[in-house]
Structure formats: structure tokens, C-alpha cells
Amino acid sequence: MRIVDVNEFYSPTGGGVRSYLDRKMAIMSELGHQQIVIAPGREERVEERPGGARIHFVKSPGIPFDSNYGLFWDAAPIHALLDHYQPDVVENVAPWRSAAIVADWKGHALRSWFMHNDNLETYPKRWFGRVASEATIERMFGWYDRYMAGWLERFDTVVTNGPVLTERLRARGLRIDATMTLGIEREHFSPTLRSPALRAAMLEQCGLPEDAYLLIGVGRHHPEKRWPMVIDAARRAGTRLPVGLVLLGLGPDTRTLERHIAESPHVRMFHPIYHRGQLASIMASADAFIHGCSNETFGLVASEALASGLPLIVPDRGGAAAVAQPAFAELYRHGDAYDCARAIVALASRDQSLVRRAAGIAAPKVWSDREHAQSLVAHYQALIDARGAVSRSA
Template sequence: MRYCDLTLAYTETSGGIRTYIDQKRRYLDEHTDDEHLLIVPGERDHCERQGRLCKIEIESPLIPGCEPYRFFWRPDKIRRALADQQPDVVELGSYFLSPWAAFRYRDERRAEGVPTLVSVYFHTDVAHAYVGAPVRRFLGEGMETVSDTLALWGHKLGEILEDGAESAFGQMFRKCDLTLAATPAQAARVADYGVQGTEIVPLGVDLNLFSPERRSEAARERLGVAGDDILLIYCGRLDSEKAVNLLIDAFERLPATPRFHLVLVGEGPLRAELEARAGRLGRVHILPFEKDKSAYATLLASADLYVTAGPHETFGLAVVEAEASGLPVVGVDAGALRERVRPEWGRLGPVGDARAMAANIREILPRCHDMGRAARRHVMEAGYGWDSSFETLFDLYRRGLSQHTDSEGGGTIERSEGNGDRD
């Protein structure tokens, strides 16, 4: 069997989606005889192989303002790569030009009598995060000081554009044989796009790598964190979608005692702005994306509390890694954070409210240690292991291929009923 991931969200500094794909390739390499093909945009056309793993880069332009991400613009090259490599399953992690090349490849293979599936994993709520929310923020909230009427129309325009995006992407999702999501709530969100029957495939975490036992006083000392200081940490992309500026806004509202430090780990278009703010404040550290997973796990476990303000998370993998590392979490009451954070090990506050976030940090501070232990215990008991995630995923693919093989017609396989809200 040969599986393929087709995505633009795979770079040297990518987060959750790259982790998911890397872990999938590891699982296939260690536990199966199957092959994996990864197709991503790159600086130049390039192909590299390592045993049963193949990576194809297709020359593509950078996305302005989102470097180092690139945008597929040659669907013919994608189709040629698929035709050359002949995967049995193509999983879409990007929703723009690449799906149509995958659909044409699938249809051509099926015309030849070869069972082939195209699936889509709902990694990102594109309609909300990249269409509706930005428009409402800039044309709605941005106009509130100018005119209530203009602000209202800005909000309405954001809703109209988001509805249109849901319809457009929903049309693409319905052409897939399987839609996949990490949580029941995200499966329900896919239903807003007009797609039923989404299957739940939770993401995982390396429970041996991410552990409180990796806590390091030396790592804290390198950041200038004294014994009684409190270290807050965020790990992820530094962009407006993640609302990282609000983390510094909340930090500014914390009391002088105890002494707080804030570490933001990652890359993104807001890095220069964040570094400028950090330079003025002191005790705010903007660190580069950490490629060394062991060093990253040590840094995470050496903090006292994880903070995140992004309202658009579809799973919150970095949050689960923090919980596995024994950290309580302070976040916002939106997206997948509602499923990841419970009062026993964290707090959620209103979206965009730095004052409320600072208050939540102060509230849980006396119980940080006990709440961190509860977070670790929850992750262990919930079974957030990668192997179980991929056992679920590949069982779905085997059944899907078998269903298509047994059917007399062609076209996409029949979707299950329901909206995916099940265990």
C-alpha cells in the first residue's frame, strides 16, 4: 500500500501538521511494509528517498507575508507526481489548487479499475481563521472608533464572506471519499461546511518525550529565570491568527511579584514586532523554532505554565504536549481549547481579553504544581498516543479501499451518516 500526504503546511518551522505527518511516516516505517509519499511546495523541483519514504518538492512561490510557506501554483506538476508514484490514498492537508489535481488522478485511476481514495483532514478552519475572522477584525472591530454603522457592516461582510468560503470549501470536501477531524467539535464544524459523516482521528503526543521529568534548572538559568520566578511559555506560529501579541499584553498586566518571564517559541510574520516589544519590556524572550525535539521537550517541561490566545485551534497539539509535560494551561474559550483545557488543570477566558488572561494566570498560580500533575494524568489516561491514532486512520483507509473494491459502480464511496459526534 502506498499513502500520500499533499500539503503546503510542511516547512522547517511548521508545527502541528508537520508533526502529524512526520509521526505518520515513522509509524508506517516502523510498523508496516507500506510506503509513504509526501508532496510539498519547495524552492525548486526536487525528489528524495529514504527507504520506503519519498518526498517530492514542487517549485512554488513564497506566500507574501507568510514566509517560509509556499503556494502550489502548478497543479499539472502535482498530477504528474501522483501519476508517477501511484499512491492508493491521497490525504489533502491543503484546500486550494492541490485537491483538483488529486481528484483528477483518482478519477483516472478508477477509470482503469484501480481502487483509489482521496481524503481531507480538517487541520485548519480556513473559512473562519483566514476569511471571516480577519475581515471582522479589520473592517468590523477596526471601524468601531470611527463609526458604529461601518463596524456593523464590517461584521456583516465578514459573515457573508465566511459563509461563501464554507460553501466553496464544502463543495471540495464533498468530492473527497473521507473527511477526517481530530475532535467531535471539529467534525461538527465540518458539518457547517455542509459535509456529514466526518470520521474522528485524534492527534497524538509522544508521552515518553514530553514529560515533567525533563524539567531542567539549567534551561531556566540560561533564560535568566531565578528559582522563585515564574516562567510562562507559548510554542507555535508567531502570527495574528494565533493572537500572540495578546500574550505580551497579558504579561504587561501581571504583578511585579513574583517575577514573571514569558517565552515565545516559533517563527512567523510577527517576529520583528514581538522582538521590538520584548526589547522594551525585558523578561520576554522570543526564541526561534526549536528543531531538536528533545531540546524542545526540555524547554517546555522547564516552564511553569503554558499560555495561548489563539481562538482557531482545531486540536491544540502544542497544548497537549504542554499538558503531557506537566504544565497547567491558560487559554481562551474558543475552538479546540474548550476540549483540551478543564478547570482541574487550567483556565479559559474571553477571546481577545488580556486583562482576563492575566487574572486567570494569577488565580491558578498557587496551584500550578497540582494542576500540572492533573494535566499530565489526564493526557496519560486519555491515551494520546500516536500509534493508536494511526491504527484508527489506516483502518479507515483499508475499509474505504475495500468498500470501493466491492462496489460495482465507481465514484466516491458512500459516507456514513451522522456528524461524527461519537467516541
């Protein structure tokens, strides 16, 4: 099967979508399929990957407010590439220009809209959540759901990256045909990587002894991640018991966060760890994973933490909440630093051997990216077969 993803969210310096597609291209090749990505770029170029996968960058204008990403404009070069590649499936992920380009293409490939996010949740609900109810915001921005519904009707299938996004969109009346839960590179993460020496070293960097409680947070420094709230919660919990917080990440809010923790001797920030084995060891060596973002539709980092055997402290909505279970996690009211502090103290006060044992039992059950890819291909193949059966009977 040849799948071409016309993807305005892909960027060499991007985040989750880039990571997902880089891994998906490799897995598809291993499974005997070909994944091609058509993405906006600063110049026209092709980046070949092993096994026949490739990224075809089409010179396109950038987004004014985020230099990492671009937007397609002219449909002609995209249509020419689709005519050249003749895919079995053409995927779209963005609700902007690419939606029209894919829908208007004259080819016969199966058209799939793969939902990675919910813009209504990510932007208006975050911006106006303090001054208006969710129902009010949804009424104010009802035009967006109507806009989406119109485009979705022009696609053969609409799939989401997990049950949280499916539930949100269906509740607003949008069509979803299948839920294809994302997975992680499970082979890198394991509770067996826990290192008492590494844990002690991280606590020492936080200015704390080995009997303190070590939290780890991983993610981009962006307002939607709510790191200031997490830092404030760790500080408040620190008045009840010794708590160290290690944050791994970079982003537009890095300077702001550095100022925010200037008076916090037990909070340390480090650059992202891109080596999967090193990240897995660091995760497994903490006492709990803490997360602030409630807008995410899939708890990728929370799943990696759980696969490392880590108990979780996460908000009560979003992708991370879908990963959490009472045996190894504490939920808190999203955006509430006081309740997050309560959750930290509550988890730290539980029998740690029992909590870690429960997380360890759940660790090998975390869905893998290979399982996700196999399920997605099976979904596409069933639709293609059904279409062929209808054509033969006509």
C-alpha cells in the same frame, strides 16, 4: 498500504503540517505502509526517507505573500506522478489548486480530504472579529463554504484533525465523515523531566527569584498567535504577583515582539528549540503553559505541555481549549488581555501541588501520533474493503 498526499501546505521551512507529515512518514514506514508526499518546490527533486517514504517536489510558483510555500499550477505532472505511484489512497489538504488536481485524476484510489485548518476562522474571523459578529462574517463569506461543499462532494471521505474542527465545520453545514485526532511524540515529554535548577535559571534570566511564577509560551511569531496580548496579560498579572514569561519562537512578527517587550524586564524571548528532549525539559520545568491563539484546530503545543505535566492557561476556544480541563487549567476570553491576566493570577493562586498532580495524571493519556496513524489507516482500510465488497456484489 500506499498513501500519496498531494500537499500544498508542505514546505521544508513550513510549520505544523511539515512536522506532522515528517513524523507520519516515519510512523507509516514502521507500521509497514508507505507515505509519499507530492509538494510544490522551487525545483524538481525527490527527497528519500528511510523505509520507502519520500517527498516528491514538483517545480511550482511560490505564494507572493509567503515565500515559504508554493502552489501547484499544471495538473499534468501531478497526474503523471499519481499514475506512476498507483496509491491505494490519495490525500488532499488544501482548498485551492490541489483540490481540482486530485478530484480530476482518473485513477481508482480512494480520495481523502484531510482537514488541517479552517480558512474562514484563520483569516476573515480574525481580520473582522472586532467590527462584526461571527454570524455576520459567516454570512459575508458564505460563498467560501459553498465552494468547499462543492469540492468535498467529489471526495470519498472527509476527515478532520480533531473534534474542534469537526464541530466548526459541521455547524456551517459542511460534510465531515470522520474525526482523526492528531497526536504528539508522547515518548519525548514527561513530568519526570522537571528540573528545579533549570527553572531557577530561567527565572533568573527573567530577573526574578525562585519563588516567582514561571510561564512558558511556544509558537511562531505570527499575528494569529496573539503574543502581544499574552505579553500584556503577563505584565498585568505581574502587578499582583511576580510573574516571568519565557517565549520560544521566531516568525514575521519577531521584531515587533522585541519592541513590545523592550520595557518588560520579566519577559524573555528565545529562538525555537528543535531538539525534542531539550524542549521537553524546558516545558516540564516551567510552572504553567500559556497560549494566545484561538484559531488553531488542534492544540499540538498545548498537548505537548500537558504531556510534560504542565498546567494550562489557554483561550476559551480553539484546539488548546479542547485539551484543557478544570482540574489543571484556567480558560480566559479569547483575545482579552485583562481576562488572561485574571486567569494567570487564578491559576497561580491555586494549590500548586494539586494542580500539578492533576496535570501529571492527565499527561500519559495524551493521544500519540502513532495512535493517530493507526486510526487513520484503519479508517481508510475499512472504506477500501467496503468498496471492494460493493464491487464484488455488483
